[in-house]
Amino acid sequence: MTMRAALRAYPTLLRVGLAEAVAYRAEMLVWMLTTTMPLVSLALWHAVAESGPIGRFGPRELTSYFLAGLIVRQVTSSWVVWEMNQEIRTGTLSLRLLRPIHPLLGYSAENLAALPIRGALSLPVALAMLFLGGSEGVSRFLDDPTLVPMLIAALVGAWLITFLLMCAIGALGFFMESSSSVFEVYLGLFFALSGYLFPLEFLAARAPWVMGATRALPFYYQLGFPIELMLGLLDRRAALRGLAIEWAYVAFFYLLATRLWRLGMRRFGAYGA
Amino acid sequence: MNSGGSSATVEVEHLTKIYRVHKRPPGLAAAMKSLLRRRYEEVRAVDDLSLSIAPGERVGFLGPNGAGKTTTLKVLSGLLHPTAGKVRVAGHVPQERQAAFLKRITLVMGQKQQLLWDLPPSETFALNRAVYDIPRVQFEETLEELTRLLEIGEVVGKPTRQLSLGERMKCELAAALLHRPEVLFLDEPTIGLDVSMQLTVREFVRRYNERFGATVMLTSHYMDDVAALCPRVVVIDQGKLRYDGGLAELVRTRRPEKRAVVGFERPVVRAELEESLGGMGRVVEHSDGKAVIQVRQSDLKAALAMVLARFPVADLTVEDPPLEEVMRELFAGEKPR
Incomplete structure (x- = not known):
């Protein structure tokens, strides 16, 4: 299918994906709850920060950080690995392969289609709390409109990396019996190194080299970077450098995913279907 | 657009497909051992298979379970890469999975469905219209025609999960044919359906073939499907070709006998009947008022004349032996050629 034909088909894929997302109401709610961990982190770190700020982060800054984290998680999450694993193992991937559109495009539409609902249900609460908190970061963000396009690019990049x-x-599922164990390892690294459990700046005093390493790894660009951009914690130069690294990772993972897909297709057994 | 001047829609030359399968005995010890050292075994699902199907042909693809039928269909539809051999379908190399190829074929699997489970079939139809890039007018025309032929007007708006198996299969067929494919690979399309629904699906496939000149390759465990739809059959076993030719010829060569089903006005003793037949045939079924006699084709006239002359015949029909029996014998007896 040509790119033009794929783009013509994409709105319908999104519409049908949204209809499916609405059909799976209970499942959707449970998945959304799994991305509310920042609220738990917020409660913990809030308690710690009450006895004195940690670096730049007092209780108010922490509130902003984790609520922004909740927003970024909601709008950049993806669950395609579960579907791919299941479909490769059971052979139901065959049904996707018979359609003249790349299965990765189909998966992307299904994942993106659910985002409006996730956003609609979670954003008002988080935004209201952000504004009521009167965070300096929020006002700085609103005062500088040039951050808007950068933030959009950072969020799109974060979703694409994820x-x-x-x-x-x-796609590793083509080569091993199940790639969900690899995913568990990824998840551990993501939690530790993305800024999900705590702002990575906390590492600056005690383990500066670890913080430096997080800037070179992809996880920070999936979460910590868009949060910091959203809260105005980055100057223009740091923001642009961050965007360049983030989009380089987008290109890298695009090449990696499509290459693994092509190699894996040769090994696909289409069992059970 | 076929290559090499060939007019065949499906061309298979020396196709071989080998699976590498992890094998371990049952039990915890074997499971632990397999963590350290895995044993793999090669399974030759399709072995040096060659065949050719002309445009518009309806071919029954037969074989026992595990014969390699589904694997072959998956290779032909581009889902699997062949281990060796050449395959071309509608002028394309299937495993390249070009969009132009996928738009010209369809694979319907009776055991798997493409319909979106929680949404009405109409949503799957809309999705297929988009991904197959079907012009709206053609889509509406085709959908209207399929809806009429399959009688699914009442059900396309209900969630798929609330449909009966037969309704689902009819909608599945509609979804698979909306883009008017030229080549239909049908893998057990009537499995689990009741007799009347089997008949509907069969009739529909025949009409589609006649209306669009589509090439049909069908696997089915229901021999009635094959007998009703496919003048030609390809039989494989253990991945190897065992027979390729006319269905009637297969039956004639494998089982040259005919069967006479005779109804009697009053009970007839089996031994008397057998004795009268002499060497011409034998009684294969017998009850008080009915007998089934198997007779060589050459002796049919004489045997029937004898039965009519000596016994109180009320009713008589002559038929071929059941296809199931012919197949059972074929799979059990003959070595791969």
């Missing part, structure tokens, strides 16, 4: 990285892990 989606493509999951596609790459999912």
